Amino acid sequence: MRPGHGEVVVAEGDVEVPHEERELIEAFRRQLDEGLWAAVPKTTNNGRREASMVKSFDEIPRHAERVIFFPRAAGGAR
Amino acid sequence: MLLALCATGIVVGALLAEVLIPRIDDLLERRRARRARGESGLVGYDPGRERRAEQRALQLLRSCVNDEEWSMYRDLGFLRVWGRGDGYAYLIYPHKPIVAFVPQTRELLNEYCVEFPDLSRPYGSARLPDSDDVLAKWMALTGDEHGLIRRANMHQPGRQVDPRQVRRDLWRLSQWERDSRRTWAGDLRGEPDARGRPGR
Numbered sequence: 480m481r482p483g484h485g486e487v488v489v490a491e492g493d494v495e496v497p498h499e500e501r502e503l504i505e506a507f508r509r510q511l512d513e514g515l516w517a518a519v520p521k522t523t524n525n526g527r528r529e530a531s532m533v534k535s536f537d538e539i540p541r542h543a544e545r546v547i548f549f550p551r552a553a554g555g556a557r
Numbered sequence: 558m559l560l561a562l563c564a565t566g567i568v569v570g571a572l573l574a575e576v577l578i579p580r581i582d583d584l585l586e587r588r589r590a591r592r593a594r595g596e597s598g599l600v601g602y603d604p605g606r607e608r609r610a611e612q613r614a615l616q617l618l619r620s621c622v623n624d625e626e627w628s629m630y631r632d633l634g635f636l637r638v639w640g641r642g643d644g645y646a647y648l649i650y651p652h653k654p655i656v657a658f659v660p661q662t663r664e665l666l667n668e669y670c671v672e673f674p675d676l677s678r679p680y681g682s683a684r685l686p687d688s689d690d691v692l693a694k695w696m697a698l699t700g701d702e703h704g705l706i707r708r709a710n711m712h713q714p715g716r717q718v719d720p721r722q723v724r725r726d727l728w729r730l731s732q733w734e735r736d737s738r739r740t741w742a743g744d745l746r747g748e749p750d751a752r753g754r755p756g757r
Contacts, residue, residue, distance in 0.1 A: 480693065482675040483683025485610030486617050514676045518696040520621040528623040529699035547617075549693045550685070554710035555654060555670030 480549040489548065494541060504536045507546065515548040607686065614688035621692060628737070633729055636691060638698050648726065649694045651687035654717050655709070663727045668716050669709035671697075 481487050490506035492499030511517060511534070518530040519539055530547075533539050539546055619627050622636070630636050636649040640657070645666060648656040654668040673685055673693045685693060697705040714720050 480685055480689045482685050483607070483610065485613040485686045485689055516697070518700050520696070528621065528626070530621070530696035532700035547696065549689070549696065550673040550675055552671045552697055552705055552708045553674055554708055555672040
């Protein structure tokens with residue numbers, strides 16, 4: 480997610496293909512280096528939808544379809 | 558004769574200057590303005606960009622939350638997220654504080670003011686589309702509730718969101734849930750729903 484733009488595709492690839500996985504890892508690190516948070520939407524065992532916040536590429540489930548990057552939260556109006 | 562010609566030439570030149578100088582000034586002014594707009598990056602401003610961004614944000618939100626939450630947001634304009642602990646929940650509004658409340662009593666607990674600023678352009682940067690703001694809050698709350706609450710500025714209810722509006726929204730939510738349950742039960746029996754739509 481980018482302010483003023485909405486959803487922008489950062490990178491696409493298959494983690495089972497080594498060179499594509501490397502590109503995905505680099506793209507992931509770039510986003511985190513820019514200060515963004517990363518989350519993976521998922522369905523829990525009881526059918527509820529929720530997100531997992533991930534801080535490293537290893538934390539992303541291999542079967543995850545996507546990772547959503549969004550600006551870090553900060554305290555709002557005082 | 559020569560003197561007359563010179564005088565006529567001077568008069569014609571003065572008249573032409575009177576007519577042409579404002580036009581030349583105008584042209585130069587427009588050129589300067591065009592150049593300035595080009596340097597500030599405002600050329601090509603697209604008034605439909607935000608609308609398209611919101612459309613994309615809606616689709617992204619829809620793909621992340623479940624059907625009930627999506628219908629809730631579509632129909633009511635906010636999302637309810639249950640807290641990790643017992644007996645409390647949150648209302649998520651676009652670009653407004655998150656409101657914590659007790660579902661059983663509808664008591665309002667706190668407002669959590671939180672933003673998702675563009676750190677790469679801290680001054681005057683654009684903000685997330687409405688539905689992206691809701692999705693960001695939803696992901697942060699469901700993924701790391703305590704982390705988000707720690708970062709937020711906590712206030713008593715009523716600081717930014719009118720408590721009467723929140724109570725009205727909680728009442729609307731209860732009505733909406735009642736209708737949804739009735740529709741769901743009607744679907745199971747194949748009856749028309751509360752809005753007269755045939756059951757599935």
